[in-house]
Structures are given as C-alpha cells and as structure tokens.
Amino acid sequence: MSVDKGNFGLVCLKGASQVFFMENAITGALFFLAIAYSSFTSGNWATAIGAVLGVIVGTGTARTLKADPQSYASGLFGFNGILVGIALPTFIANSPELWIYIFVGASISTIVTSAFSATLTNSWSIPGSTGPFVLTAWLLLAGAYGFGSLHVVGEAPKLATDYALGTVSIPNPLELLQIFFRNIGQVYLLGDWVSGVIILVGIFIASPIAGMAAVGGSIIALLTVLIMRADPSVVSQGLYGFSPVLTAIALGTVFLKPSGYVFIYAAFATVATVFMQSALDVIMAPTGLPTYTAPYVLTLYLFIAPKSRATPHPHSPVGANFLMDDK
Amino acid sequence: MSVDKGNFGLVCLKGASQVFFMENAITGALFFLAIAYSSFTSGNWATAIGAVLGVIVGTGTARTLKADPQSYASGLFGFNGILVGIALPTFIANSPELWIYIFVGASISTIVTSAFSATLTNSWSIPGSTGPFVLTAWLLLAGAYGFGSLHVVGEAPKLATDYALGTVSIPNPLELLQIFFRNIGQVYLLGDWVSGVIILVGIFIASPIAGMAAVGGSIIALLTVLIMRADPSVVSQGLYGFSPVLTAIALGTVFLKPSGYVFIYAAFATVATVFMQSALDVIMAPTGLPTYTAPYVLTLYLFIAPKSRATPHPHSPVGANFLMDDK
Amino acid sequence: MSVDKGNFGLVCLKGASQVFFMENAITGALFFLAIAYSSFTSGNWATAIGAVLGVIVGTGTARTLKADPQSYASGLFGFNGILVGIALPTFIANSPELWIYIFVGASISTIVTSAFSATLTNSWSIPGSTGPFVLTAWLLLAGAYGFGSLHVVGEAPKLATDYALGTVSIPNPLELLQIFFRNIGQVYLLGDWVSGVIILVGIFIASPIAGMAAVGGSIIALLTVLIMRADPSVVSQGLYGFSPVLTAIALGTVFLKPSGYVFIYAAFATVATVFMQSALDVIMAPTGLPTYTAPYVLTLYLFIAPKSRATPHPHSPVGANFLMDDK
Numbered sequence: 012m013s014v015d016k017g018n019f020g021l022v023c024l025k026g027a028s029q030v031f032f033m034e035n036a037i038t039g040a041l042f043f044l045a046i047a048y049s050s051f052t053s054g055n056w057a058t059a060i061g062a063v064l065g066v067i068v069g070t071g072t073a074r075t076l077k078a079d080p081q082s083y084a085s086g087l088f089g090f091n092g093i094l095v096g097i098a099l100p101t102f103i104a105n106s107p108e109l110w111i112y113i114f115v116g117a118s119i120s121t122i123v124t125s126a127f128s129a130t131l132t133n134s135w136s137i138p139g140s141t142g143p144f145v146l147t148a149w150l151l152l153a154g155a156y157g158f159g160s161l162h163v164v165g166e167a168p169k170l171a172t173d174y175a176l177g178t179v180s181i182p183n184p185l186e187l188l189q190i191f192f193r194n195i196g197q198v199y200l201l202g203d204w205v206s207g208v209i210i211l212v213g214i215f216i217a218s219p220i221a222g223m224a225a226v227g228g229s230i231i232a233l234l235t236v237l238i239m240r241a242d243p244s245v246v247s248q249g250l251y252g253f254s255p256v257l258t259a260i261a262l263g264t265v266f267l268k269p270s271g272y273v274f275i276y277a278a279f280a281t282v283a284t285v286f287m288q289s290a291l292d293v294i295m296a297p298t299g300l301p302t303y304t305a306p307y308v309l310t311l312y313l314f315i316a317p318k319s320r321a322t323p324h325p326h327s328p329v330g331a332n333f334l335m336d337d338k
Numbered sequence: 339m340s341v342d343k344g345n346f347g348l349v350c351l352k353g354a355s356q357v358f359f360m361e362n363a364i365t366g367a368l369f370f371l372a373i374a375y376s377s378f379t380s381g382n383w384a385t386a387i388g389a390v391l392g393v394i395v396g397t398g399t400a401r402t403l404k405a406d407p408q409s410y411a412s413g414l415f416g417f418n419g420i421l422v423g424i425a426l427p428t429f430i431a432n433s434p435e436l437w438i439y440i441f442v443g444a445s446i447s448t449i450v451t452s453a454f455s456a457t458l459t460n461s462w463s464i465p466g467s468t469g470p471f472v473l474t475a476w477l478l479l480a481g482a483y484g485f486g487s488l489h490v491v492g493e494a495p496k497l498a499t500d501y502a503l504g505t506v507s508i509p510n511p512l513e514l515l516q517i518f519f520r521n522i523g524q525v526y527l528l529g530d531w532v533s534g535v536i537i538l539v540g541i542f543i544a545s546p547i548a549g550m551a552a553v554g555g556s557i558i559a560l561l562t563v564l565i566m567r568a569d570p571s572v573v574s575q576g577l578y579g580f581s582p583v584l585t586a587i588a589l590g591t592v593f594l595k596p597s598g599y600v601f602i603y604a605a606f607a608t609v610a611t612v613f614m615q616s617a618l619d620v621i622m623a624p625t626g627l628p629t630y631t632a633p634y635v636l637t638l639y640l641f642i643a644p645k646s647r648a649t650p651h652p653h654s655p656v657g658a659n660f661l662m663d664d665k
Numbered sequence: 666m667s668v669d670k671g672n673f674g675l676v677c678l679k680g681a682s683q684v685f686f687m688e689n690a691i692t693g694a695l696f697f698l699a700i701a702y703s704s705f706t707s708g709n710w711a712t713a714i715g716a717v718l719g720v721i722v723g724t725g726t727a728r729t730l731k732a733d734p735q736s737y738a739s740g741l742f743g744f745n746g747i748l749v750g751i752a753l754p755t756f757i758a759n760s761p762e763l764w765i766y767i768f769v770g771a772s773i774s775t776i777v778t779s780a781f782s783a784t785l786t787n788s789w790s791i792p793g794s795t796g797p798f799v800l801t802a803w804l805l806l807a808g809a810y811g812f813g814s815l816h817v818v819g820e821a822p823k824l825a826t827d828y829a830l831g832t833v834s835i836p837n838p839l840e841l842l843q844i845f846f847r848n849i850g851q852v853y854l855l856g857d858w859v860s861g862v863i864i865l866v867g868i869f870i871a872s873p874i875a876g877m878a879a880v881g882g883s884i885i886a887l888l889t890v891l892i893m894r895a896d897p898s899v900v901s902q903g904l905y906g907f908s909p910v911l912t913a914i915a916l917g918t919v920f921l922k923p924s925g926y927v928f929i930y931a932a933f934a935t936v937a938t939v940f941m942q943s944a945l946d947v948i949m950a951p952t953g954l955p956t957y958t959a960p961y962v963l964t965l966y967l968f969i970a971p972k973s974r975a976t977p978h979p980h981s982p983v984g985a986n987f988l989m990d991d992k
Contacts, residue, residue, distance in 0.1 A: 033871035041867035213368030540695030544687035
C-alpha cells in the first residue's frame with residue numbers, strides 16, 4: 012500500500028517531534044524521554060503510556076483512512092494524538108474506560124486534523140497546528156464530567172454539573188425499548204415513546220436504509236451510555252440518543268455513499284456523538300440553554316469535512332506576503 | 339413565478355420530513371401526527387401550533403427571498419423553521435409576544451440556513467443541516483431571559499440574569515428623545531445624548547441616506563424594546579439601540595443597494611439585532627465582558643452572507659473521498 | 666512609498682468616520698468632538714486620549730505592515746483601533762500598563778482586521794466591520810482580570826477569577842531559570858524543568874534556529890508576565906510560557922520565512938500570546954477546562970491569516986443577490 016511510507020514506528024517518533032514542528036525521529040525519541048522522566052518523577056505513568064497510545068492511534072487512524080501519504084509519513088497526523096494521550100490522563104483518574112476514551116479521542120483528533128486541513132488550510136493557508144488537540148481535548152474532558160465511569164481530577168476546577176454516579180443500573184427490557192424510541196422522537200423534542208414509533212414508521216416509508224440506520228444509531232447510543240455510565244435520568248428521556256440517531260442516518264446513508272467502510276466510519280461517529288452530547292451538556296449547563304441537536308451538528312461538520320488526502324499545513328516556511336516589501 | 343415549484347402545503351410537508359433527511363410528504367404528515375400526539379398527551383398544544391407556524395414561516399421566507407427553487411421545492415428551507423417552532427414554546431411560556439418571537443425566529447432560521455449554505459456548504463461541502471436551528475434557537479432562548487414579555491420555563495435551568503419585569507413603563511417624550519440619541523452615541527461607547535447629536539450631524543454631513551437609516555434604526559430599536567419589555571435601566575442608557583443603528587445603516591444603505599425590498603430586509607434585520615442584543619447580553623453576563631457591537635456584527639454576518647439562490651446541501655449521498663481506496 | 670496615500674492625519678480622521686461606514690475627514694473630526702465632549706462631561710479623559718492613540722496605532726500598524734494602500738487610505742484599518750482605544754480605558758482603570766495594553770491592542774486589531782479580511786471577506790464577501798474590535802476588546806478585557814497591573818472597573822461585572830496582586834515579587838535567578846525550562850516542557854503538559862531541558866536539546870538537534878526561537882519565546886514570555894504582573898503561582902509552573910514558545914517558533918521560523926521583519930512580527934505575536942493566555946484562562950475558568958495550547962492556536966490563526974494587501978470590505982453598496990428578482 013503506497014500510503015505506508017516509512018516504518019510505522021519511525022512515523023510515530025516523527026509525529027512526537029511535530030509538536031514542536033520538527034520532523035526528526037531522534038528529536039521525537041528525546042521528547043518521549045522527557046515525558047517518561049516526568050512520569051518517573053510524578054509517579055503517574057498513565058501520561059507516558061497515554062502518549063504512546065495516542066501517537067499510535069492517531070497515526071494509525073490516518074493510515075486506516077488513507078490520508079495524504081506525504082503528510083502521514085511526516086508525522087503530521089500523530090502530534091495531536093500524542094497530546095490528547097497525555098492530556099486526558101493528566102486530568103482524568105485511571106480506569107478501564109479512560110483507555111477507551113483515549114483511544115477514541117486520539118482517533119477523533121486525526122479526523123479533526125483532517126477537517127481543519129480541508130477547511131482552514133485549504134481555503135486560507137492557516138495551519139491547523141495543535142488546534143485539533145485543543146478542540147478534541149476540551150470536548151472529551153468536558154464530557155468526562157457527565158460519565159460515571161470517568162472522574163476528573165488534578166488541576167482542573169470542578170464544574171457545577173460534576174456528579175458521581177453510583178452503581179450501574181441497567182434499565183429493564185421494556186424501559187430499554189421505550190428509551191430506544193424516545194431516542195428517535197427527541198429529534199423533534201418529543202419525550203413520548205409513541206411519537207418515536209410514528210416517526211420511525213415515517214422514516215421507513217421514505218427510506219428503509221435510513222430507517223435501519225436510525226435503529227442502529229439508537230442502539231449504539233444506548234450501549235455507549237451504559238458502558239460510560241451516563242446519568243440514567245437523562246438517558247431515560249432519550250436525551251442521549253437523538254443526536255447519535257441523526258449522525259447514524261446522516262453519515263451512514265445520506266451524505267456518504269453507503270459501504271462497509273462508511274458503515275464503520277458512521278458507527279464510530281455515532282459513538283463520538285454520545286461523547287459530544289455529554290460534553291456540550293456540561294459546557295452549556297451554566298448558560299441555561301439546552302444543547303438541541305448541537306452534538307450531532309458538531310460531529311457531522313467535523314466528520315464530513317475531511318477530503319481525500321486532506322493535507323495538514325506542512326511545517327515549513329511559506330512566504331509572508333503580508334509583510335513583504337512594496338515593489 | 340418560477341420559484342413556486344409545487345404546492346406550498348406539499349413543500350411544507352416535505353420540509354417536516356427533511357428533519358430526518360427525507361423528501362416525502364407522507365413522511366412529513368406522519369411527523370406532524372407524532373408532534374400532535376405528543377401535544378395531546380402533554381396538553382401543551384403550543385408546540386404543535388408552533389411547528390405548523392414554523393414550517394410555514396420558514397418556507398414562506400425562502401419563497402419571499404426567492405431562494406434556490408430546487409432547494410425550496412425539496413423543503414430544505416422548512417426543517418429548521420419547524421424545529422424553531424417546536425423548541426421555543428417548549429422552553430418559553432405562552433404569551434402573545436411568544437408568537438411574534440416564533441414568527442421572527444422561523445424567518446431568521448431561513449436566512450441563517452442560506453448563510454450556512456453560502457459559506458460552509460459552498461466552500462467546504464459541509465451541509466448546514468440543523469445547525470441553523472441550533473444557532474437560532476440558542477440565541478432566541480437566551481434572549482428571552484432579557485425580555486419581560488417572555489418567561490422561560492420547563493427544563494431549561496434559570497440563568498442568573500433572569501428577571502421578571504413589572505408593569506410596562508413607557509418613558510416620557512423627553513426621555514425617549516434622549517434615548518434616541520444615546521442609541522447613536524453608544525456606538526462609540528458614549529452615554530451622553532449630546533454626543534449622539536454631534537455624531538448624527540456628522541453622519542448626515544457625509545451621507546444623508548445613512549443619517550436617515552440611523553434615525554430609522556434607532557426608532558425601530560426603541561419600538562422593539564418597548565413591545566418586548568426589555569430592562570428599562572438598560573434601554574435608557576442607549577445600550578439596546580447602538581447595534582440596531584449600525585445594522586440599519588449597514589444593511590439598508592452600505593452593503594446592499596438601497597431599494598424598497600432592501601429597506602424591508604434591513605428593517606427586519608434591525609429587529610433581529612435587538613433580539614441578538616438581549617441574547618448576547620445574557621450569554622456574556624457570566625463572563626464579565628460587555629457585548630460591545632457583537633449583536634450588530636453577528637446579525638450583519640448572518641444577513642449579508644446569503645447569496646442568490648444559495649443552495650443548502652442536498653440530502654443525497656456524496657462521494658466520501660476521505661475514505662476512498664488508494665488507486 | 667506608494668502605501669502612504671494621503672496625509673496620515675487625514676487617514677486617521679477618515680478612520681474615525683469609518684465606524685459609521687463613512688469616509689469623510691470632517692465627519693471623523695465631529696466624531697472626535699463627540700468623544701471629547703463625553704470625556705469633558707464624565708471627567709474621564711483617558712477614553713478621548715485612548716481614541717486618538719487607538720486610531721494612530723491601528724492606522725500606523727497597517728502602514729508598517731504595508732497593507733492594501735486603497736483600504737489604508739480610506740481609513741479602513743483605523744476604525745477598529747479607535748474603538749479598542751475607547752473601550753479599554755472605559756473598563757480598565759488608568760495605569761502606565763494600560764497604555765501599553767492599548768498600544769498593543771490597537772495594533773492587534775489591525776492584524777485581526779486583515780485576518781478577517783483574508784478569510785470572511787475574501788471567501789464569502791462578508792465584511793469584517795467591527796468584528797475585529799469585538800474580538801480584540803473581549804480578549805484584552807478578559808486578560809486584564811489576570812494581570813495585577815490592570816484593574817477592571819466601571820460597568821463590567823467582576824469575574825470570579827478577578828484578583829488583586831500585591832507587590833511585584835521577582836523570582837530569584839535559579840527560579841527564573843527553572844521557569845524558563847518549564848515554559849518549554851509545558852507544551853507537553855510536563856511541569857518538570859528537567860523535561861524542558863531534554864525537549865530543548867531535542868529541538869536544537871533538529872533545528873538550531875527553532876531552538877533559538879524557543880529560547881527567545883520563553884524569555885519574552887517571562888519579561889511580559891513580570892511587567893504585567895501575572896499570578897506568580899501560575900507563572901512559576903511555566904503555564905504562561907508554553908504557548909508563547911510555540912508562537913515564537915511557529916511565526917519566527919516555521920510558517921514565515923525568517924527575516925528581521927518576521928523576527929519583529931513574531932516577537933510581537935509572542936507578547937500577544939501572553940495576553941491571550943491570560944484572556945483564555947479567565948474565559949475558560951468557569952467551564953472547568955484548561956486552556957491547553959489554545960492561546961498559541963488563536964494567535965497563530967490570527968497572525969498567519971493576513972495576506973498581502975488583504976482588503977477589508979469597502980463600505981460601499983454591493984449587489985444584494987439574495988434579494989434580487991427572478992428573471
């Protein structure tokens with residue numbers, strides 16, 4: 012495969028060096044040494060392990076999505092992932108779900124890198140730089156406040172909406188079925204599960220494949236909130252499900268051409284939408300405004316923007332036209 | 339008129355179905371049934387009536403503004419309006435002013451749809467989807483906290499700045515005249531009405547038509563805050579008027595070619611700016627930052643962006659280049 | 666020099682009139698009269714002096730950076746600066762550092778004007794208008810809450826993070842050296858100064874010039890926080906330095922072609938990044954989210970966007986295509 016320019020390990024080391032705009036494996040190795048030294052003195056090895064996981068997942072995601080080979084080989088898809096991998100364990104206590112979170116987060120950071128590249132860089136020559144890390148890590152850390160399986164610690168001040176969930180309470184099958192339909196009805200802000208049934212019938216009449224995607228989206232959302240232990244009182248109203256349902260239909264059947272590949276991409280985006288839901292709920296809480304379909308909208312925009320081989324701004328000098336002399 | 343493709347009622351039904359990316363009148367009718375069922379069980383019929391009003395006004399605005407005929411006929415200018423029409427009565431108690439608010443809000447949502455289309459979609463093939471609904475409904479709900487005629491209820495947490503205004507107190511003519519001039523002076527952050535007089539003279543010297551627009555903008559802002567019952571202590575300082583004055587000049591005489599049509603568009607934008615003022619005041623309040631001219635800037639950007647026949651992203655599959663195989 | 670169309674004073678007067686979209690020196694002079702009258706009645710002459718300083722610095726920055734001559738001559742690079750010059754002394758008490766702040770702020774507003782122009786205007790014909798003033802004045806006022814040398818007063822509500830710093834405590838040389846290295850290590854969220862040493866070695870191995878820029882960025886950041894009196898407990902962790910270090914490398918050596926001119930531009934951007942750091946720390950504080958590298962990212966995007974002679978939207982009517990009649 013022509014994308015696989017260079018050894019994967021070397022690409023990861025270069026990715027580490029790209030945080031400082033370098034493309035040098037030795038420099039990257041030294042940066043890992045600095046990270047390891049800091050973990051050694053602080054005793055928190057999760058950050059060093061997170062760094063390794065982050066750069067591997069970020070780089071691997073670019074390879075899987077067949078991103079621009081030159082950018083890939085330069086490590087430009089790895090430096091946001093490594094920062095996500097360090098930032099999350101810095102602010103979230105260790106737990107099995109943390110590592111799911113880092114994995115998903117580093118992968119999202121590569122998609123966001125490509126999205127920034129296809130917009131800011133392609134249109135305006137503005138390099139995305141560590142912007143994708145900032146956006147991804149903000150959203151994921153905010154989202155962590157909403158999940159019982161993740162505990163925000165460290166230097167981050169506590170949000171008003173922070174809460175600790177007790178034991179996992181899996182709703183009974185009838186409740187699950189009702190939530191399944193409320194996840195659909197809430198797209199129209201309808202809390203009644205019967206309304207969800209009517210709407211799903213309407214979707215199937217117009218497009219069976221979209222109906223299937225809606226079903227899949229609602230189920231994926233349910234599984235994700237159960238694993239991450241979101242607030243049951245919010246989940247039961249269907250408020251964690253309507254944005255993922257829209258994402259599943261939009262990315263799985265409407266805006267991308269359906270295929271096995273697109274199916275997996277859409278399923279991943281659906282999980283990401285659940286994280287965005289928690290993040291935006293937390294971020295919007297102090298404003299007194301509901302999030303509406305913003306989690307879906309944000310996910311859609313970020314996941315639809317990447318273009319074939321979208322190229323992050325290379326870290327080499329470009330002419331500073333603004334500053335040039337008058338001829 | 340060639341824009342009027344298809345029966346208006348059918349276009350509205352298709353608009354309802356577009357919330358789920360469908361273009362199917364029967365599906366849309368089923369969605370209305372779901373909405374009506376939910377109103378029946380909750381007893382709150384305002385949401386169902388709001389849905390009907392929202393899709394009619396959103397679609398009608400596109401027709402009035404002669405938007406892209408194909409997009410119009412597909413219902414792509416109706417689905418954000420219907421969501422605005424449901425969301426506002428979900429979070430705001432019934433009152434006569436609520437219905438003005440829904441009318442203006444659904445209309446704004448169509449202009450925002452066109453603005454997203456002319457930017458995100460045209461440049462980057464990112465569909466606006468329900469983004470215009472989210473933005474419009476956020477701003478209008480936030481703005482409701484600032485108007486005595488609108489009472490936020492339901493699930494939305496109360497903002498610190500929420501306040502209930504007592505009786506309407508219409509300022510006396512002299513006070514109204516001073517506010518009229520402060521509305522102009524505050525563009526320069528000047529609270530003195532004499533400064534407003536000097537500035538208005540300066541505008542008339544440079545451009546009589548711009549001076550007329552400034553006069554009109556200040557009067558429209560005054561009328562709007564009196565009807566919506568904004569906080570009199572803020573109104574009297576001219577703080578509700580300076581952004582609308584800028585909008586009236588900018589859209590009525592500077593950036594669009596003056597005509598009867600443009601005059602109405604600018605007057606509508608001026609009213610919208612008053613709503614943005616309340617919204618941004620509420621949203622910015624916890625940050626300790628004044629809103630400056632942001633209400634004008636936001637309105638200008640959204641109302642100037644729409645291009646002739648700006649086409650929202652059609653809800654059909656596009657190639658997923660990012661995911662394509664390597665050739 | 667062909668940029669210098671017209672008398673500098675006349676250009677500044679026109680700049681004042683451009684707040685209301687006019688290009689008329691007499692109108693601008695009347696606006697200054699209105700500002701002076703307001704200062705006379707309020708007794709706060711800082712706003713009038715700030716207005717003069719703001720328009721001179723904003724216009725002068727455009728001249729120094731050789732911005733589009735026609736836009737420059739029309740005063741389009743002066744009206745955001747004048748508003749910054751009025752807004753800052755309206756909300757911040759007089760002090761020597763306030764005038765540094767206005768100077769830097771008015772200059773930033775011209776760069777932001779050019780950035781908006783190169784993006785919003787060039788791609789979508791959306792005029793930046795007073796948007797650059799709003800963004801710049803928001804960030805600088807927010808940042809003022811974080812500096813002991815600036816005291817926010819007046820109508821702006823106090824932020825939770827507001828604090829008054831006591832006497833200036835200059836860290837001893839050893840502490841300064843450790844902060845110098847922490848400023849580098851914190852890019853990787855590492856608080857240990859030894860990690861910063863290792864990282865700096867890694868940078869020098871890959872690129873000596875980037876290493877020099879890192880050294881310069883860390884020093885400039887240190888000097889700026891000492892002058893502005895930022896919170897010593899935050900400074901000592903290196904949290905005020907890592908974004909400026911990235912800015913210094915990015916703008917001084919990576920994305921612009923190194924030259925004496927670029928060196929000064931990058932140094933100025935590095936100072937601006939320290940202000941952004943304080944601003945974003947204050948703005949993000951209530952959300953419970955750290956700022957990560959956002960101060961660097963924001964500065965980079967704004968300072969890299971300007972293109973040669975980027976032209977702000979002229980304040981003259983353009984066709985309102987959206988509203989045109991159907992042919």
